[in-house]
């Protein structure tokens with residue numbers, strides 16, 4: 001058993017699949033000294049159309065798996081799991097847990113600060129919209145901002161297909177975002193892991209004057225602050241030596257590792273050097289036995 005200090009442990013990240021790699025990239029860019037363990041629950045994706053009880057169960061199993069690998073902090077990259085399961089995850093895991101909803105909502109309010117009548121739009125999966133989690137996060141930071149939420153489920157497969165410039169993607173975006181455009185938000189939260197991949201399409205559809213908020217980037221800022229406040233920054237110097245997906249980071253999936261690697265290459269321009277397929281079901285029972 002090697003005895004490394006808690007500061008040297010990696011940060012755990014989980015998502016329902018490959019989309020959370022946008023959050024991994026934001027964390028990697030913001031925290032070049034940290035190592036990451038990423039779990040994509042590719043066997044059970046999508047979460048965005050599932051019920052609260054199911055998303056909670058999956059999220060807890062994923063969190064327990066990552067905790068069993070030895071992590072110092074957990075980032076729930078999946079917006080749907082953050083929206084639905086954060087309290088249950090915190091109850092089960094004796095670690096700091098950071099979701100993407102709070103940071104994304106707070107960032108939108110921060111960007112529109114000073115405007116009492118700020119208008120904030122949120123686009124996300126059906127389950128995230130139905131949970132009202134973004135609305136509540138924005139409300140906690142501003143009593144007065146007007147909020148409009150909208151589900152854009154087809155953006156997930158379009159991003160995975162890398163249809164970032166196709167006319168079909170623009171026409172789907174125009175249809176989904178018609179009400180949003182009318183609402184004329186000052187800021188629009190990209191409340192789903194995949195949406196930053198379609199950033200340009202979304203920006204062109206809602207108008208160049210709308211400030212887009214990438215929840216993953218906002219989360220990376222909060223994780224950086226939390227690590228500093230808690231004195232948990234990794235003291236081992238990696239800055240300047242890291243590249244995305246290098247062998248200091250470890251990737252796990254629950255199914256279809258080859259597809260994950262292909263889509264990872266589309267999203268990040270590189271494949272994970274350490275990628276393993278595992279099972280997370282009943283991990284807690286396994287640990288007890």
Ligand code: DGL
Nearest residue numbers: 016046047048079080193
């Ligand atoms: N990762 C999910 C999210 O951010 C999108 C994909 C899914 O529905 O599982 O909400």
